[in-house]
Amino acid sequence: MIALVSGGSRGIGKAIVLRLARDGYDIAFCYRSNEEAAEELVKEASEFGTRVTAARCDVSDAADVRDWYARTERELGPVDVAVTSAGITRDRPVILMPEEDWGRVLRTNLDGVYHVCRAAAFSMSKRRNGAIVNLSSVSGIHGNIGQANYAASKAGIIGFTKSLAKECGPRGVRANVVAPGLIATDMVGDMSEAAVERMLKNVALGRAGRPEEVADLVSFLVSDRAAYITGSVFEIHGGGTF
Numbered sequence: 001m002i003a004l005v006s007g008g009s010r011g012i013g014k015a016i017v018l019r020l021a022r023d024g025y026d027i028a029f030c031y032r033s034n035e036e037a038a039e040e041l042v043k044e045a046s047e048f049g050t051r052v053t054a055a056r057c058d059v060s061d062a063a064d065v066r067d068w069y070a071r072t073e074r075e076l077g078p079v080d081v082a083v084t085s086a087g088i089t090r091d092r093p094v095i096l097m098p099e100e101d102w103g104r105v106l107r108t109n110l111d112g113v114y115h116v117c118r119a120a121a122f123s124m125s126k127r128r129n130g131a132i133v134n135l136s137s138v139s140g141i142h143g144n145i146g147q148a149n150y151a152a153s154k155a156g157i158i159g160f161t162k163s164l165a166k167e168c169g170p171r172g173v174r175a176n177v178v179a180p181g182l183i184a185t186d187m188v189g190d191m192s193e194a195a196v197e198r199m200l201k202n203v204a205l206g207r208a209g210r211p212e213e214v215a216d217l218v219s220f221l222v223s224d225r226a227a228y229i230t231g232s233v234f235e236i237h238g239g240g241t242f
């Protein structure tokens with residue numbers, strides 16, 4: 001079985017790479033720029049005895065993603081599972097938000113999901129088998145101060161994935177969304193302390209989630225144990241009210 005993970009070099013994506021390698025998948029993951037982190041992860045994930053490849057690929061670039069996907073299928077074989085974790089934030093209140101920050105977040109988070117899923121849906125539909133999980137966020141469901149661009153991209157992922165599930169279900173391909181709350185990764189390090197504190201105050205379990213806890217949910221959703229689950233959104237936020 002082959003799994004492809006976008007944004008796999010750090011954070012939640014990295015935990016998903018390690019979890020799926022432990023589940024026995026051969027893995028292809030991509031990253032944008034942090035080559036060192038990617039190389040280390042290839043070594044770490046290979047210890048589970050599966051094939052692991054890393055590629056520099058900007059998910060906002062359609063041609064880049066097409067090349068990466070085709071190369072992966074040539075090198076490893078047909079992809080059974082695709083997980084999109086690549087994402088960025090550029091937080092500012094709407095009235096102060098430059099067009100550049102709006103565009104970059106939408107192109108990476110939403111266009112990036114479309115690019116990966118288009119390749120995946122095409123290939124998986126032909127083989128009438130496959131599972132896709134796209135990472136959204138509680139911000140995409142509830143909105144968040146200073147994150148209008150990010151929330152719009154993450155809300156878009158939900159509508160996109162539900163549509164994809166309807167289009168591809170008859171062809172044996174499932175597509176679901178995981179929407180995390182506050183998870184302890186570099187991305188949270190980029191948020192202001194005040195924003196993190198504000199979010200944690202409203203989390204019933206009183207702590208940020210661990211990337212591995214999100215990866216466990218993804219591992220379940222791509223497995224046959226989730227064979228009747230598609231077009232669904234799974235929030236994972238420790239009982240947060242946002």
Ligand code: NDP
Nearest residue numbers: 007009010011012032033034058059086087137183185187
């Ligand atoms: P991190 O910032 O820790 O890691 C982001 C990953 O995405 C890195 O591997 C990075 O590569 C890659 N990436 C960024 N831009 C691109 C691009 N244009 N093309 C390819 N890869 C790219 O993020 P998290 O692990 O925290 O977040 C993962 C996903 O989960 C995101 O979609 C995020 O929106 C979502 N999420 C995270 C939450 C959190 O609290 N952490 C909460 C809710 C949702 P590189 O290392 O090269 O920069």
